[in-house]
Amino acid sequence: xxxxxxxxxxxxxxxxxxxxxxxxxxxxxxxxxxxxxxxxxxxxxxxxxxxxxxxxxxxxxxxxxxxxxxxxxxxxxxxxxxxxxxxxxxxxxxxxxxxxxxxxxxxxxxxxxxxxxxx
Amino acid sequence: xxxxxxxxxxxxxxxxxxxxxxxxxxxxxxxxxxxxxxxxxxxxxxxxxxxxxxxxxxxxxxxxxxxxxxxxxxxxxxxxxxxxxxxxxxxxxxxxxxxxxxxxxxxxxxxxxxxxxxxxxxxxxxxxxxxxxxxxxxxxxxxxxxxxxxxxxxxxxxxxxxxxxxxxxxxxxxxxxxxxxxxxxxxxxxxxxxxxxxxxxxxxxxxxxxxxxxxxxxxxxxxxxxxxxxxxxxxxxxxxxxxxxxxxxxxxxxxxxxxxxxxxxxxxxxxxxxxxxxxxxxxxxxxxxxxxxxxxxxxxxxxxxxxxxxxxxxxxxxxxxxxxxxxxxxxxxxxxxxxxxxxxxxxxxxxxxxxxxxxxxxxxxxxxxxxxxxxxxxxxxxxxxxxxxxxxxxxxxxxxxxxxxxxxxxxxxxxxxxxxxxxxxxxxxxxxxxxxxxxxxxxxxxxxxxxxxxxxxxxxxxxxxxxxxxxxxxxxxxxxxxxxxxxxxxxxxxxxxxxxxxxxxxxxxxxxxxxxxxxxxxxxxxxxxxxxxxx
Numbered sequence: 001x002x003x004x005x006x007x008x009x010x011x012x013x014x015x016x017x018x019x020x021x022x023x024x025x026x027x028x029x030x031x032x033x034x035x036x037x038x039x040x041x042x043x044x045x046x047x048x049x050x051x052x053x054x055x056x057x058x059x060x061x062x063x064x065x066x067x068x069x070x071x072x073x074x075x076x077x078x079x080x081x082x083x084x085x086x087x088x089x090x091x092x093x094x095x096x097x098x099x100x101x102x103x104x105x106x107x108x109x110x111x112x113x114x115x116x117x118x119x
Numbered sequence: 120x121x122x123x124x125x126x127x128x129x130x131x132x133x134x135x136x137x138x139x140x141x142x143x144x145x146x147x148x149x150x151x152x153x154x155x156x157x158x159x160x161x162x163x164x165x166x167x168x169x170x171x172x173x174x175x176x177x178x179x180x181x182x183x184x185x186x187x188x189x190x191x192x193x194x195x196x197x198x199x200x201x202x203x204x205x206x207x208x209x210x211x212x213x214x215x216x217x218x219x220x221x222x223x224x225x226x227x228x229x230x231x232x233x234x235x236x237x238x239x240x241x242x243x244x245x246x247x248x249x250x251x252x253x254x255x256x257x258x259x260x261x262x263x264x265x266x267x268x269x270x271x272x273x274x275x276x277x278x279x280x281x282x283x284x285x286x287x288x289x290x291x292x293x294x295x296x297x298x299x300x301x302x303x304x305x306x307x308x309x310x311x312x313x314x315x316x317x318x319x320x321x322x323x324x325x326x327x328x329x330x331x332x333x334x335x336x337x338x339x340x341x342x343x344x345x346x347x348x349x350x351x352x353x354x355x356x357x358x359x360x361x362x363x364x365x366x367x368x369x370x371x372x373x374x375x376x377x378x379x380x381x382x383x384x385x386x387x388x389x390x391x392x393x394x395x396x397x398x399x400x401x402x403x404x405x406x407x408x409x410x411x412x413x414x415x416x417x418x419x420x421x422x423x424x425x426x427x428x429x430x431x432x433x434x435x436x437x438x439x440x441x442x443x444x445x446x447x448x449x450x451x452x453x454x455x456x457x458x459x460x461x462x463x464x465x466x467x468x469x470x471x472x473x474x475x476x477x478x479x480x481x482x483x484x485x486x487x488x489x490x491x492x493x494x495x496x497x498x499x500x501x502x503x504x505x506x507x508x509x510x511x512x513x514x515x516x517x518x519x520x521x522x523x524x525x526x527x528x529x530x531x532x533x534x535x536x537x538x539x540x541x542x543x544x545x546x547x548x549x550x551x552x553x554x555x556x557x558x559x560x561x562x563x564x565x566x567x568x569x570x571x572x573x574x575x576x577x578x579x580x581x582x583x584x585x586x587x588x589x590x591x592x593x594x595x596x597x598x599x600x601x602x603x604x605x606x607x608x609x610x611x612x613x614x615x616x617x618x619x620x621x622x623x624x625x626x627x628x629x630x631x632x633x634x635x636x637x638x639x640x641x642x643x644x645x646x647x648x649x650x651x652x653x654x
Contacts, residue, residue, distance in 0.1 A: 031433055031487070034241055034262070039147055039190075040126055040204040045442060048491040049134055100225070118242060119150050119162070119211040119235070 020061065023092055030087040034116040040062055053077050055110045078114035087111040121169035123148040132205060134190045136494035146173055146204040150211065160319050163235065166209055167293055167301055170343050175296035177202050177628060184628050186343050188237050188264025192271055192478035192590035193497055196249050196633045197336055206237035207264060212246050221310035226288065229310050230351045231311060236266035244483035252351040253482050256280045260489035266344040272336050272542050274550060276400045276531030278376065282543050284335045285536050289348030291320050295625045299323060307329045311348055320346065333616030335538035338589055339621055340634050356423040357399060358479045360385055361472045366415045367385030369403050373507035373530060373549060373582060388421050396421065404471055405528040406516035416471050431597040432480035433530060440469060445493045449556045452525040456564045459523035470527055497554035498571050499588035504532055506583050510551055517577050524570055526555025539613045540605060542586035550588065568594050601637045614641055
């Protein structure tokens with residue numbers, strides 16, 4: 001009984017470790033321009049003071065499609081429609097989802113900040 | 120028509136988390152599109168009207184009003200408890216044409232540009248680069264707005280240049296809600312714009328050296344600075360060296376600025392006789408806890424003519440520390456202050472530039488973005504550069520003996536400013552700064568305010584004349600601090616100039632807790648002197 005509980009704990013720890021280690025993010029940032037500011041935001045991370053758009057969704061693509069393109073639209077959160085920085089997060093769950101659906105379902109966890117408008 | 124969104128908020132904070140401070144309303148104004156108002160002057164004036172509407176609305180509500188840009192100041196100088204205005208989206212620019220140049224002007228029209236208040240230093244540099252021009256100097260980074268920079272005296276370490284306000288040649292200020300409450304102010308001794316052009320963006324043109332010098336570093340209290348005319352110069356390159364040199368030599372250079380006769384020289388940066396050249400920029404880094412090492416890290420930059428053929432100064436990858444690690448270090452500093460010297464040593468690779476690295480780039484490439492790295496503090500005092508060595512010894516001793524404090528010192532050098540309340544007031548001012556992670560007082564570590572107070576006390580006890588950076592942390596309520604730093608005459612000149620430019624009502628509307636705390640708010644009756652100066 002104790003042995004089984006021990007195995008379960010080890011499995012849980014391994015799963016947590018795998019999940020956290022297999023999750024990482026990559027950020028790209030333009031050397032030019034400035035990020036669109038968000039004076040009302042009070043976040044305390046890398047994006048402090050910036051207008052961040054966060055996308056956390058699963059994209060389903062057709063059987064005949066190889067990949068997909070997510071379009072950046074001009075709106076209040078992205079006044080210029082041009083990108084200043086993008087952060088993509090790869091998760092263990094996301095990789096698993098893509099694997100078991102043969103790439104037809106893709107987890108998309110992205111943060112992006114648009115360029116600040118110039119006048 | 121420029122539009123403003125109004126947000127009902129309870130608090131406001133600086134970028135570096137030095138608050139929070141109470142707030143009632145936050146205004147955010149955006150300009151009308153250039154498709155709707157294609158003429159730049161019309162669009163600029165349209166924004167001015169919108170600001171006047173907000174000032175009127177605030178005045179009618181009997182509240183205070185203050186503009187801010189990037190919120191980089193580390194105290195409450197930009198804060199107003201009632202209504203604040205974010206002007207970061209107001210970032211137009213207008214290059215000055217030859218026909219707009221005043222007949223008695225010595226400026227080249229191609230070097231003059233009008234920038235709207237919310238234009239960041241980075242954007243200013245982008246615009247100037249497109250014209251083959253450059254700012255003469257900037258701060259260590261580029262995110263501040265032009266109006267914020269000059270209002271608080273932002274500086275770099277350009278020994279023979281000065282601070283950012285020192286290349287400003289004209290100010291367009293909205294002083295109230297009435298039609299005539301838009302002024303263009305410049306020096307009588309160095310006029311820049313024709314009255315005809317100035318009248319296109321203002322209702323009153325004032326040419327007066329004393330008023331202009333007072334309004335240059337105005338602490339945000341002379342009204343709403345809508346536009347700033349700056350003098351740029353042809354684009355140039357900076358060659359940056361980072362060296363580890365003997366501390367004594369570094370301090371001797373700080374005290375004398377005599378690079379010609381120093382033992383230290385960079386072989387590539389010597390004159391025909393083999394003597395050292397004076398650099399454009401000189402900075403010394405001092406870890407106050409490293410008393411054993413006889414060397415310290417210095418950064419020197421030499422100005423070179425612009426040429427497009429230089430190596431890309433940007434790395435491909437910029438790493439940032441784990442935020443949790445910074446949080447952990449802060450907590451360790453608060454509860455185990457004795458660990459601070461060890462922490463500073465561990466973080467030296469992040470804090471200090473890489474020794475023996477040589478880079479070449481334009482001013483905006485060298486002084487590039489500074490990503491947010493968590494709550495931060497900075498205490499920065501200005502002293503005559505001849506007192507540099509003595510002062511760093513005193514403040515290092517204070518930091519070791521009464522601290523430790525989680526930060527390291529940097530020393531930069533700035534040419535004297537003409538602005539009435541410029542902290543770069545000495546012939547060459549050494550700005551001696553300690554910065555690091557923001558900590559909270561515990562039983563084991565004194566508060567930032569207490570540490571700042573001790574800095575003031577130590578400098579006073581040792582008869583070292585000093586100033587304090589307006590945008591940094593200090594014990595601003597220290598009795599008679601500003602009069603001690605600048606003398607009564609300068610303080611009174613500044614107050615008088617403020618009363619000349621602003622009506623009594625507007626002097627109250629544009630005041631805030633900071634200027635009241637430091638004793639710069641005094642109800643002096645408004646004079647009509649400004650009307651006498653109209654041209």
